[in-house]
Amino acid sequence: MKKRILTGFIIIFLFSLMGCESKKVSTEKNDSSKINVVVTFNPLRELAEYIGGEKINISTIIPDGTEAHDFELKAKDLANIKNSNIFIYNGFDMENWVDKILDTMDGKTIVVEASKGAEPIMVVESEHHEDEDDHNHGQYDPHTWLGVTTALVQANNIKDALIKADSANKEYYEENFQKFKKDADALLSEYREKFDSLKNKSFVTSHAAFGYFCRDFGLKQNSVEGVFAEGEPTPKKMAELIDYCKKNNIRAIFVEENISTKVSETLAKEVGAEVKVIHTLESKGDKNYIESMRENLEIVYENLK
Incomplete structure (x- = not known):
């Protein structure tokens, strides 16, 4: 509880510093006719760039490799958000500091909770950290x-927000979204068929980040760390993972x-498996969203065959 109160004071203090930042950001925004979009972290950048293309300027608040749950805002971050045309955050408590910002917004920036309308996956009780006041997971x-x-x-x-902010380019955003949808639907169709043909549908990851991925393709994940990456597993959990890997003929442990x-x-050494990298897109790479997800699907498929 003390941490929440302190965070509230920090947010208020940071907003008091925004005046010195906002003039500079506003000047930069007026230098371009493009829509200024601020996203919390890289996966949202990937999606926004896919839809917004050349019509947007985009900046990311959380640096690559930084845990989104525990990120602490700076005055310049708040100034960027306030002076943007569109602010996009993931939702589902990925960024547990966002609510405090939204309470202070003046209504000029279009705010997008990107996951709004998605069917959520509940986190089982055992995934929650014992001290919810300190960790504030959803x-x-x-x-x-x-x-x-x-x-x-x-x-x-994201597409709807771009159209709201820039209705003159509605057709452009609609076309880009339809291209994204076509590519995404093709992935779903191709790999649902591939995974349906397999007997083994279980795989192991370093972090239980692939619940929605599994739901799409009828797979089952078991992970070294839970949804909120709580830390190294207990000896009991490690023993369970070793047993699981052996029973399910796990040939690869996927890491971010x-x-x-x-x-x-x-774990891999204990069960005779390999360690292989899988994309979570939380760091900027040389592939777009569809390319990264196709690579994920193919590597998982090849190691389940």
């Missing part, structure tokens, strides 16, 4: 962008980019 799995169907919901919400692979490597 009841839903927030990794909606890693499901293709839920990413489509996010992309549609830019995280420690120590525990996953230990």
